[in-house]
Amino acid sequence: MYTLLLIVLPALAALLTLGLGGRPGHARQIALAGALAELIVAVVVWTQFDPAQGFQFGFAFDWIASAGISFSAGIDGISMLLIVLTTFLVPLIVLSTFGHSYSKEASFYALILFMESALVGVFVATDAFLFYLFFEAALIPVYFLAAIWGGENRIRITFKFFLYTLFGSLFMLVALVYLYFQTPGQHSSALTALYALNLSPAAQGWVFWAFFLAFAIKMPVFPFHTWQPDTYTESPTPATMLLAGIMLKMGVYGLIRLLLPIAPVGLAEWGWVAIVLSVTGIVYGSIIAIQQRDMKRLIAYSSFAHVGLMAAGVFSNTLNGLQGALIQMLAHGINVVGLFFIVEIIFSRTKTRYLDHLGGITQRTPHLTVYFMILLLGSVALPLTSGFVGEFLLLAGVFEHNPWLGAVAGLTIILGAVYMLRMFQKAMFGPRSQAAETFRDLSLSERAVLVPLVIMVFWIGLYPATFLKLTEPAVSQLLRIVNG
């Protein structure tokens, strides 16, 4: 029943926040307490979790009994990793807002917690329709977060984002309904029942593309990324963190959980197109990132490039590729949240994110500089930091699949270093700009956010085995299903 608790707890905390968060400052404390409680539950689950055992702590209720649709969920290694990511990041995201006061606070924090509930739901669902339900439900809170508290063009941009991603997931719905009716006898929408289907190659091709479209838009994979940079830039930073840090992983998770095992023949036939698109996205995103002057936009494009590599790793259908994608999901979530937070810190003090107006911040801020540098190096995959392990495995996976594509994907490391270091140099070094004149170093609450992130950067970089061992049995099991 731990699983149910994990899903319900944030939603309850959200209701509590709405109910009691009337006075200014209260809402954030209740939200933080709720998010921390969720983290504690997640850690307890983690300590009792046995990677070798498949789905654990599960539950199943009849939902539409006559139709074989059940409200069932459980945790395996892959889910566990993403739960760790989600429950670890959300308290930090809440904490990161402490320096900023938002209008209609109670609703703001409640939406973050509702979002957490839906995200956890996606990662633990073992029924295809339940998965779909949470997948969509996660979209609504973040849409409102971005559309109410976002920047100037928020209404138009978030609307595009909403329509675009919903459009994609409708195709997933078609595929799921189709698959559901292919299950024998009394139909069932349990994931295991869908895995067991024997679909014709043609049908698998259609299913592959339907799933691909849904998840490729969510992640996003080239050329479905046009909503992403604008949305990331216009959203308030906590929403951007949720989008880039966690929601993007829903797409990758969907690929692993649904697309691979349900349409292996489709993958064998069409996987190359998907990999080529993903790899194109890596190079394309990196090159555009080099040109950016707005720091938030730059990180948005870097995120687009990184997720391309994750997708390529998943489509390579190798143990290395999948393991790499999983650990990179964790690492990327941590890095990108940290980087967006640092941009927010700089923006809150200088009122600008434009690299041209910044410079010379280091001279006044030794602490900020160090944290920024560590997160940045994690993002460019320097050995001993979090990014390295994931990217190495991912590249190995893609290389196993096709050496040429592996070589092109490898550009990500070089290009990543170029845009990231350029950003660091322009913002932090150089002559002291006007904007940096009165720059304060980190406050206590800001440090409280960055320290855990930096610890994780080193943990993943120095001892990735903690996480790799967590997911390995589940991934091998999955590959056995895929490769029959």
Next chain:
Amino acid sequence: MYPIVLLSVLGIVVLFLGFMKSKSVLLPATLLFLVLALASNFIDWNQGKVLYFYEMLAVNNLTLAFNAIVLVSAFMIVAMTRGFQDQEEAQPAEYYGIMLFSLVGAFMIIGYEHLIMLFVGIEILSVSMYILTGSDKSNLRSNEAALKYFLMGAFATGIMLFGIALLYGATGSFNLTDIQSYVSIQGRGVSYILYAGLLLLLIGMLFKVSAAPFHFWTPDVYDGAPTIFTTFMSTIVKTAGFAAIFRLLSHSFTPIYSFWWITLAAITVLTLLVGNIIAVYQNSFKRMLAYSSISHAGYLLIAVTSLSPQTENAILFYSLAYSIATISAFGVLMLVSKKKALEGQVDESYAAFNGLAAQNPLLAFVLAVSMLSLAGIPLTAGFWGKFFVFGSAVERGLVWMLVVAVLMSAVGIYYYFRAIIAAYLKEGDIGKIRIAPFYRIILVVATAMTILFGLAPGIFEKLL
């Protein structure tokens, strides 16, 4: 059967109550009568198929469930009339009486066993609607709408009667079961007169549920009629109409499925395209809802066209979800436009909702949930409605139709979300809107039902 008798009598009682000085008794009386009708409806529950009125009317659990949906919708709508107290020239007794009579028509076409019963039922329903559409006598648009509806409706009725006559000519009977046995014996070898008759009859019925290309009256009539009666039309007439179409096709014409499904499929796709695409271009919220009602006719037609074992449930659930959401959407619109009207401007556009959430969080929430449900977003009843409809299409192997429907629901999200955006994200000065307590209860209950059925659609199955 019982609600038919009961409401026929009680409708007359309501008319006589109108002679009393105090009009305030009318609303509670009408609501009480509706509750009585709902209770009497379930006398026949679980009795299997029972025939009444010289075998002209059949009753089984399915028809009773449709009756119940119609009655619940009617209850909510009547409760929202607030006794028509703020309309100057209103004649509440007549309105309530006509509403009750029209429900009798609805029950007849839900359970007809005989084509004459279908015809009479449709006429009762339609004539009531013509009158109610034109009830705002001093309003030019209301008059125009009534005339338009009447002319077009009379024409459609003529076509339908022609169809019934041809069916009689071909089969020698008005009875659905007789027609069914004739068709199943003859198979595809039935006479061409039957084909023509079926098509004409279908056209007449599709007109009533505003399927394209027979939808041209819908936007003007929905727009011109007083909003409360628009709500009545778009929920009750639609639910009953689909029950009737489904009954006709599933009961009598399954053996020649291969003949009519192509026609119906074409109409379905056309309806989906017309309803959704034109709705995008509307600036008036009320007109948008008119086109949205066309598009929902399209989704319901998917279920009818596929005619699989799922269809029954799909139509039931979809009508329920659609009716509740539509009632709450119109309910919010009425409050907002009334407030605007008091300030001297008639405004039924999206912009009327600007800034609604700031001072009227409840209304904004009700509007948002109803829009989400109509758009078919998960965790609302509308999602499961679409889900069951899509399921029935896949069961029949009509995946291509599903793809059209899915594309069109993506379009639908666009225009439904414009209302949510206006309410939550746009700036505007509406001011606090006073809501009568009973009205508030109806809105809250409708919203709660939408969410409840969205979370646990299984409840609905248990109810059946």
